[in-house]
Amino acid sequence: MGNLAKLREQLRKDQNINLLNANGNTTDDIVGASKLALSDGEQLSLDEKTDFQVEDTPITLRTVYNCWIHKDSSAAEYLADCQAKGLTNISFLQRTDLINWLSGQSESSQFISVAGKDHEKSESAVVKEKEEDTIKDPVLQEALAHERVLLDHNSCLRGTKPTNFGYLIKEAELKLVHSLKSSRRPQKTGERAGVSKTSSKTPAKKDPIILIPSAASSIFTIANIKRFLEESVYVHPRDMPPAQSDVTSVVKKFDRFGKPIKFLIVNNTRLFTKPEYWDRVVAVFTTGHAWQFSNYQWSTPTELFQHCRGYYFYFAGDVVPHHVEQWNVQKVELEKNKRFRDVEVLRYFWNSMEKELVARGYR
Numbered sequence: 001m002g003n004l005a006k007l008r009e010q011l012r013k014d015q016n017i018n019l020l021n022a023n024g025n026t027t028d029d030i031v032g033a034s035k036l037a038l039s040d041g042e043q044l045s046l047d048e049k050t051d052f053q054v055e056d057t058p059i060t061l062r063t064v065y066n067c068w069i070h071k072d073s074s075a076a077e078y079l080a081d082c083q084a085k086g087l088t089n090i091s092f093l094q095r096t097d098l099i100n101w102l103s104g105q106s107e108s109s110q111f112i113s114v115a116g117k118d119h120e121k122s123e124s125a126v127v128k129e130k131e132e133d134t135i136k137d138p139v140l141q142e143a144l145a146h147e148r149v150l151l152d153h154n155s156c157l158r159g160t161k162p163t164n165f166g167y168l169i170k171e172a173e174l175k176l177v178h179s180l181k182s183s184r185r186p187q188k189t190g191e192r193a194g195v196s197k198t199s200s201k202t203p204a205k206k207d208p209i210i211l212i213p214s215a216a217s218s219i220f221t222i223a224n225i226k227r228f229l230e231e232s233v234y235v236h237p238r239d240m241p242p243a244q245s246d247v248t249s250v251v252k253k254f255d256r257f258g259k260p261i262k263f264l265i266v267n268n269t270r271l272f273t274k275p276e277y278w279d280r281v282v283a284v285f286t287t288g289h290a291w292q293f294s295n296y297q298w299s300t301p302t303e304l305f306q307h308c309r310g311y312y313f314y315f316a317g318d319v320v321p322h323h324v325e326q327w328n329v330q331k332v333e334l335e336k337n338k339r340f341r342d343v344e345v346l347r348y349f350w351n352s353m354e355k356e357l358v359a360r361g362y363r
Contacts, residue, residue, distance in 0.1 A: 002051060004052060004061070007036070007102065010038050052111055054090060066087050067099065071099045097110065206280055208282040217287070219237075254350070256363075282357065283356070284305070311332055312329045313332045
């Protein structure tokens, strides 16, 4: 069994895999690692070539495992990481094919060569031996005469020579990443709207999204969030009429942006019918319960708050749970009765939100 097949077997069984450096110590740095330690104690060299081929060239186990590490990353994030680490970048289609095969979602990959010529020959030899054993059987011979050859999705096109569209894949991917980088590039000093050569080609940013809890016990709900964010006044949800929708919106004018920004406030992720909605989430309000994230794209607090800015609002005098202290969230204290403090709290929130929008390329 080759190293690629061994890695697949470990991943399918969800067994522990560790990266080891030259000293045999566990590390998270795939560039500095030299081996991959499997659960049974076997160690695989990360620099060994595998049967997975990119442009007819076998790639290393290091490149394969780095691809697996980024199975949940976007194409832009994966490409940027490969460029930063100096690792081979696998195109989107090849990466999807490889991840599906490693995870067991598919049993074959069009980019994996036959596992060794010896294996291929041995299979042919076995078939030949079986044919020689049965060639004297007239009944079997007649059955074989009416046998039809099964076609797979590749051979059914009946092409005489496979066409390599790798160059088109790379070209499309580079254009996609270039477009994303251009949309996030800050405007140079002295440039005015409508004057920049790229401003007319840069797609407008869609309305950012703030996710809040759906629990009725939450400090903020759809019923009271709009008044707080627009009027700087906190009203307890029980003192507000019940909301008739899972979505509301607020508009905020920032000093750094030329026009007001409209925010969508959502309390139910079932409304996220497209993956792009998660890219627009700029803030997540949490009650401190991890089950809140069970239906999120990133279902653990550690992963979620690496992608989105998190906020934990609580009343003065309440104890912040120990596990929330360990989360990457901003803890914001509200007064229970002193409503004049709401203005200060809201100013802090919008200042942090402005920084987040700037980092995401809004202008």
